[in-house]
Structure formats: structure tokens, C-alpha cells
Amino acid sequence: MKTDRDYFLGTHDEELLRLGLQHRVWGAAVRDCWQRAGIGAGSRVLDVGAGPGYAAADFAQIVGPTGEVVAVERSGRYVEAGRAMLAKHGFANVRYHELDLMTDPLPGGDYDFAWCRWVACFVSSPALLVDKIAAALRPGGLAIFHEYLVYETFCFAPPHPRQREFAQQVMKGWRAAGGEPNVAQPLLRLLEERGFAIREAIPRIYCLRPADEMWQWPASFIRIHLEQQTAQGAIEASWAEAVRQEFAAAETEPATMLVTPLVLQIIAGKP
């Protein structure tokens, strides 16, 4: 049973830690993206679907005392964890709001930047999300997204049949929960329809080996997702075990390559 305002991947402790690992291994790409967009001292940043605040903590340091960070998130557990983490670091320039992007208004306005990573893919209406972000930005403000363009690129070389099935099962469950993994292309269209100028649409994809630091990102996802889906009765325990075993075998082979699901980095300017 769901006890939090949950989402497809859950808001349990393991997922909270996985989001931290994910944020860390994507760190270089994300920093590059933020620099290209021009986020800096004094910026006002809206962190949309902020999770437990890993990006918000980075923004707090980047924008400094003259800037402002507003993090919005639906999960009470993540908001609580984020607030505690930010307080521990003494970041006074971040405010957290517990709200649902689909039903609640966004706080304040006139933000210079909106950062939205792996959130549009879970909401029931990406169009409504884009409308809200557009309304919250100042004219000329930038909407920045990291969202999947082609989840189907998630594969192994040499191929592993169970992993292919796993990727299909993830997408099926995601859609059944009301989201759309491949949301980046519709997002581009929605932004263009609202007059946004697409400054960048850059693919981010990685070919990983088991020894790479980033390998732990898909590895932890596979482990947690199999556990969660089995517990919810969405998949057979025997199939989950077969996926695990195949993955463990692939992982012991240093030459194995894992291709990540293709993320599109979008930087778009509000008219």
C-alpha cells in the first residue's frame, strides 16, 4: 500500500539513496548543462520535482546568498529529507514546497531558470507541466530538462534477452502508472507551441563497462525495480530472478557493454 504521495519508482529509502547515486554519476554532465545555460551567482532557480534535494543543494551553492532556489516536490518524505539535508548544510537560500505539479499552483514567479529532470516522464499531463513552468519563468528565462528521448536504447552488447525484456517491462509499467518514458520529443513540441526558442537539444547517452562508476546507476535501478515490482505482484519472482542472474553474469564479464537509455538535454528560452 502506498503511504506517501508516491510515484512509479517509489519514495522508499532505497530509492532516495538511488537518486543520490544517480545525481552523483550524472554530476559532470549536469554541471556542464547548468553552465551552458548560465546558472550562476544571483540566479533564481525553480527546481521542479526536486526529489530529496540533491540538485537543490548544488544550486544553493551556485546561486549563493544573492540568489534563490525554490524546490517543489509532491512526496512528503522527500520534502522532509530535503529540508533536513539543506538545514544540515546551513543553506538558507532554498525553500521547499510540498505540492503536486498537476493540481497545485507553483510558488512565486519570475524565475531565471527552471530545472526539471526525470519528472515530465511521470506526470499525467506534460502540457500542463510546461504551462506551469512557462508561467513561473520571467520573459527570457530558461526551461531546462533532462528527460528520456528513446528509452529503448537501454540494452547490452552482446545482447542479453532478459535485459531487453526488462526494459520493455519497465516501459509498460511506467505507462500503466500514467507516465510516458519517451517524453522528450513531446516536450520539445509543447515548448515550441508556446513560443519557446530551443537553444539546445543535446542527446546524452553512455556506453558503460562494469568497472565504470556510472555502471552503478543502471545496476542499482535494475536491482531496486525488480524488488519493487515483485513485491507489488507486477512481475513473477522467477522472471525477476532470471533477470538478476543474467545481469550478474554480464557484470562479471569486463567486456560487457551497457548502453544507457537516451536522455535529451533541452534548454529552451521563454519568449
Ligand SMILES: C[S@@+](CC[C@H](N)C(=O)[O-])C[C@H]1O[C@@H](n2cnc3c(N)ncnc32)[C@H](O)[C@@H]1O
Ligand atoms: C526520478 S525522481 C527525480 C527527482 C529529481 N528531479 C532528480 O533528478 O533527482 C522524480 C520526482 O518527481 C516527483 N514527482 C512526480 N510526479 C510529481 C507531481 N505530480 N508533482 C510533484 N512532484 C512529482 C517524484 O515525487 C520524484 O521526487
